[in-house]
Amino acid sequence: MQSKFIIVGGGAGGLELACKLGRKLGPEAVMLVDSRLFHIWKPSLHEVAAGTLDVHQEGLSYQMLAHDNGFTFVYGPLTALDAQQRLLTVGAILSEHEEILPERQIRFDKLVIAVGSTSNYFGVPGAAEHTISLNATEDAERFRLTLLKLLTLAELKQDAGVDVVIIGGGATGVELAAELREASGVYAAYGFRRLKAERDVRITLLEGAPRILAPLPEKVSDAALKLLRERAVTVVTATRVTAIDERSVTAGDTVYPAQIVVWAAGIKAPDFLKTLGLPTVKSGQLDVDGTLAVKGFDYIYALGDCAACAGPDGKLVPPRAQAAHQQADYLLETFLREHKGKPPQNKPYEYRDYGSLVSFGQTTSVGSLMGSLKGLSWFVDGFVARMMYVSLHLMHHQAVLGTVRTGVLALARFLIKRTTPLVKLH
Structure with missing residues (x-):
């Protein structure tokens, strides 16, 4: 197999690049490789975990997206890379020890690695074994089913309940706490x-x-804390988790009972990146230059959480969806200019912070919007902030589905919510 442009990783940035490039160049030139069959917008995984969003309705088939946007989809994980020969290996797909798809090797002219991130447990004993991290749809579904089981048991027993401990007060942890309540x-x-x-x-x-x-x-932090406390969520700051077991979380001198523990305290690049023979930084991210090219390779690029990209001020671009979206657009311009025989872009990629919004359930959000002047921001909350938060999801869908289909899909989901339970009960 061979393709001019191969994108590994169908997250927010990788999928948007594949769709936009595919619509311009077609399936013979553009290929997307991913180890899963369906795409879901990662910032919505806390809703899947809480049961307020059905992953089977929300998920978008990569095969369908490939057909509609003019790229080729290859199902399987990236297992090896021969950078000098421009050859990558996609692992076999097994089902109950039966091989469904064999191992494949694909040649490329340009490669983009956009494999996202995974949890960083910082060496905390028991964290990997006894917590759930919302890295993928299967993690969110595991949390939801575990919660549903525990709620059923609590219903059968008097004076029983469910203790949920969320480690990490970033956007993921805060949104999950609010959605769960x-x-x-x-x-x-x-x-x-x-x-x-x-x-x-x-x-x-x-x-x-x-x-x-x-x-x-x-x-924004103060408003979020107030909203959580109004919802009877116990928030403990300036505390360090030292151990986790099957029934509790230890932080300092305090032991918190826990039947479900969610780890949302940090991320890192996937460990397999260190095996590809490409330069990485201490965090495990691929070391890229200002054009998002992996250093030493002008035909291999990286974007999103897995790329260590420094801005003009020397600070690394934060691992956020808006950064991946911007980087996808930057590489789209790079590749289209090259395809048309035009000179390369005359300026490196520069991250622009448009602000952050944090969801607090289905009715409200809080956040800040960044102005065009450095250091200027506006605080937003309530219904307006919620509508702006929802619009971010719709903008992503518009990039991969188009305007008309996104509008139809939004209307269909609105109608479906009127005929189905507000939470997934099975």
Whole structure:
């Protein structure tokens, strides 16, 4: 097999690049490789975990996206790379020890690695074994099914409940805590009649920094803390988790009972990147220059969480969806200019921070919007912030589905929500 442009990783940035490039150049020139069959917007995984979003309705088939956007989809994980020969190996797909797809090798002219990130446990004992991290749809589904089982058991027993501990007060941890509180009240309305949400679903959020949402303005952090406390979420800051076992989380001198533990305290690049023979930095990310090319290879690029890209100020671009979106557009311009025989772009990629929004359930959000002047930002909250948060998801869908289909899909989901339970009950 051979393709001019191969993109490995169908997350927000990788998929958008494949769709936009495929619409211009066609399936003979553009190929997307991913180890999963369906795409879901990663910032919505906390809703899948809480049961307020059905992954089977939300997921988009890569094969369908490939057909509609003019690229070729290859199903399987990247297992090896021969950078000098421009040859990558896609691993076999097995089902119950039966080989469904064999190992394949593909030659390329240009390669883009966009494999995202995974959890960084920082060596905390028991973290890898006894926590769930919302890295992928299967993680969110595992959390949801575990929660549903525990709620069912709590309903059968008097004076029982569910203790949920979320480690990490960044956007993922805060959004999950808020979504869980809202969802627990909905579960109580669907047959769990003995369940009192605030009493029986006990949610604790642990954060090592002095405040939650530490990278965001203090006003956003304070508003988020107020909203969580109004929802009876216990928030403990400036605390360091030292051990986790099957039933508890230890932080300093305090032991928190826990039947479900979510790890949202940090991310790192996937470990396999270090085996590809490409330069990496201490965090394991691929070391790229200002054009997003991996250093030493002018035909291999990286974008998103797996790329260590320094801005003009020397600071690394943050691992955020808007960065991956911007980098995808930058590489799209790079590749199209080359395809048309035009000179390369005359300036390196520069990250632009448009602000951050944090979801607090289905009705409200908080966040900050960045102005065109350096250091200028506006605080937003309530319904307006919620609508802006929803628009981010729609903008991603518009990039991969087009405007008309995104509008139809949004309308269909609105109607479906009127005819189905507010939470997934099976």
